[in-house]
Amino acid sequence: MTPDQLKVLNDETDFYGKKYWLDHQSQDLDFPDIHSRARNDLTERNLHWLKTCLKYCLPPAKILELGCSHGSFVALLSQAGYDASGVEMSPWVVEFGQKTFGVPISIGPVEYLDIPPGSLDAIALMDVLEHFSDPVATMTHCLKLLKPEGMLLIQTPQFTEGMNYAELVETNGAFLEQLKSDEHLYLFTKSSVTFLFQQLGAEYIQFEPAIFGHYDMFCVVSRVPLQANKPEQIDATLLSSPNGRLTLALLDLRARELDLAEKFSESEIDRSARFVQIQTLTEMVxxxxxxxxxxxxxxxxxxxxxxxxxxxxxxxxxxxxxxxxxxxx
Known part of the structure; x- marks a missing residue:
């Protein structure tokens, strides 16, 4: 699809129109629809993305999210103190996000927006890169919109080197659901996405843990060496404002949740091992x-x-x- 073809002129019939976010998500893909996602995304993936964003770029940086969907991540970024806005293709989704979270969202494509070159600190693309018909052209444009030290924050499906379709089918591999010929036009390995951005002059790329690591990759891309902020710098920035304090509390709660989940998983592994021991000893008796x-x-x-x-x-x-x-x- 070209940028013109990606545009949503009729929300009832165009591919990325209203039905994509409602019927297509729930009926075709068996995913929660946009109403459920607007609530659920805030407490897991949005906080995961924010944690990495804070690691490399502190508020009040100016951030644009391409393909922001319902706008919850834009809202969380704003809550943290960023000057955040979003872009979507569907006028219906844009209105939905504006009403749901009260955040600024523009109708794309990004190439058609009046954004001054070199004006953004970061651009976020969460599950978006794979949808571009010409990722080279769109990423070239996005890099022009960034300040020299600006960064791209990207989550996209990770095609693993040596992955075999027949084997995926045989094992019912998790990556099968990423093979959507009408949506996921380009799938990348870590090496190919690195090569893509190196060719565009953004040779510094840092891979971070993906929230859905069994089929996604998550990376930060820049034209200059990436400098990670220290935890005390992040805390001090968030603690400097009331909304930032609330955001830090959410991040703390998320960290506790993940810690408890890990401990529970470890206890389940231990319980399973003990059960096997009990069965073995019972048999011996x-x-x-x-x-x-x-x-x-x-x-x-x-x-x-x-x-x-x-x-x-x-x-x-x-x-x-x-x-x-x-x-x-």
Missing amino acids: KNSQATLKETEANLRALFARKAFRYWFKVSNWIELKELAKRIGF
């Missing part, structure tokens, strides 16, 4: 009991013989006498 019963049966058969009983009376075999007591002789 059962086998020992069976062996003991067999031994007792053999002893009873021996004591049934007169010659053995006579020999038993005159012998001083202490262990045998103890066994005899156990079986009632």
Whole structure:
């Protein structure tokens, strides 16, 4: 699709119109629709993205999110103190985001917006890069909009080197759901996305943990070396404003949630291992009991013989006498 083809002129019929966010998401892809996502995204993926954004770019930096959907990440960025705005293709989605979160969202494509070159500190593209019909042209334009030290914050499906379609089908691999020929026009490996931006003059790329690491990659791209902010710098920036304090509290809660989830996972692994041990020990006890019963049966058969009983009376075999007591002789 060209930028003209990506434009939504009729929200009822065009591909990225209203139906894409409602019927297509829930019925075709089995994803939550935009109403559910507007609530749920805030507490997980938005906070994950914000944490990385703060690592490399502090408020009040100017950030534009391409493909901002319902606008929750733009709202969270604004809450943290950024000068944030979004871009979407559908007029219906733009209105939805503006009403839902009260944030500035423009109708794209980004190439048609009146944004001065060199005016942005960062551009975020969350699950967007793979949709571009000409990623080279769009990323070239985006880099022109950034300040010299500006950065791109990108989440996109990660096609793994050596991935095989037949094997994905056979194993029902998680990446299968990313193979959408009418939407995901370009899929990248880490090496190919690095090569793409190197060719565009943005040779510095830092891969960060993706929230959905089993099929996504998450990276920060810049034309200059990336400098990570220290945790105390981030805390001080957020603590300098009331809204920033609330944002820091949300990040703290998210960190506690992830820590508890990790501890729960570890406890489940330990519980599973202990259960296996219990099953093994139980089986050993059962086998020992069976062996003991067999031994007792053999002893009873021996004591049934007169010659053995006579020999038993005159012998001083202490262990045998103890066994005899156990079986009632």
